[in-house]
Amino acid sequence: MIKRSPFRYFRASPEIIRLAVMMYIRIPLSLRNVEDLLRERGIDVGHESVRFWWQRFGQKFAAEIRKKRVENLRSYSSWKWHLDEMFVKINGGPWTTKARFWKAS
Numbered sequence: 001m002i003k004r005s006p007f008r009y010f011r012a013s014p015e016i017i018r019l020a021v022m023m024y025i026r027i028p029l030s031l032r033n034v035e036d037l038l039r040e041r042g043i044d045v046g047h048e049s050v051r052f053w054w055q056r057f058g059q060k061f062a063a064e065i066r067k068k069r070v071e072n073l074r075s076y077s078s079w080k081w082h083l084d085e086m087f088v089k090i091n092g093g094p095w096t097t098k099a100r101f102w103k104a105s
Contacts, residue, residue, distance in 0.1 A: 016038075022061065023038075025058060031050050035050060
């Protein structure tokens with residue numbers, strides 16, 4: 001079965017679409033600010049195109065980011081972190097708490 005590209009009907013390249021959507025998602029910018037930043041880089045795209053791409057591909061990109069994040073966490077599963085006792089000063093008085101934290105091994 002042939003897997004078709006989700007970008008096949010768009011005139012812009014997949015790299016431009018990904019850049020625009022990631023700029024809108026990862027950096028707290030408005031659609032018009034993303035449009036201005038892309039125009040400074042020589043890419044002439046309207047803010048409505050960025051909004052449409054975000055609605056169309058935002059969930060797909062977010063799923064890819066989550067998948068990569070989980071893979072990175074699983075690759076470091078042999079690490080073990082341990083905190084035995086912690087001292088905190090609150091209003092000049094010492095507070096002691098015994099807490100144990102482990103990272104899954």
